[in-house]
Amino acid sequence: MEEEYIKSLDRALSMIPKRTTSGERFEEPKPEVTVFGTRTVIHNFNELARRLNRSPQHVLKFLSKEMATAGTYDGQRVYFQGKFHEATIGQLIHIYVTRYVICPICKGPDTKIEKSGRFTTLTCEACGAKSPVKPV
Numbered sequence: 001m002e003e004e005y006i007k008s009l010d011r012a013l014s015m016i017p018k019r020t021t022s023g024e025r026f027e028e029p030k031p032e033v034t035v036f037g038t039r040t041v042i043h044n045f046n047e048l049a050r051r052l053n054r055s056p057q058h059v060l061k062f063l064s065k066e067m068a069t070a071g072t073y074d075g076q077r078v079y080f081q082g083k084f085h086e087a088t089i090g091q092l093i094h095i096y097v098t099r100y101v102i103c104p105i106c107k108g109p110d111t112k113i114e115k116s117g118r119f120t121t122l123t124c125e126a127c128g129a130k131s132p133v134k135p136v
């Protein structure tokens with residue numbers, strides 16, 4: 001019986017257009033971090049930015065600022081000056097997601113960052129909300 005119920009639930013969910021499924025929990029990407037001497041590498045940076053649906057440059061700018069260090073993006077990985085724990089970077093990704101990805105109104109991840117004049121807003125494509133955000 002339960003199986004039937006789950007099947008019909010699956011069917012129902014699959015019929016919902018993609019846009020409106022954004023209320024689902026957003027899975028935060030985890031950084032793969034290695035420290036080499038005095039440098040820290042995020043191996044999956046490209047993938048990370050893609051999953052966050054943001055430009056690598058924007059994510060890098062945020063991380064560099066929060067970590068107070070310089071970062072270099074080579075099109076795939078990012079290299080930071082200094083030693084940082086994977087957990088620290090994971091925490092920063094979490095802050096980034098909360099601040100620049102998730103819509104504060106509907107909690108969906110289908111958002112984009114827009115600039116109008118002096119203001120930067122997080123515009124939600126699911127619910128249409130425009131929320132002010134701090135520029136990086």
Ligand SMILES: [Zn+2]
Pocket residue numbers: 103104105106107108124125126127128129
């Ligand atoms: Zn929204």
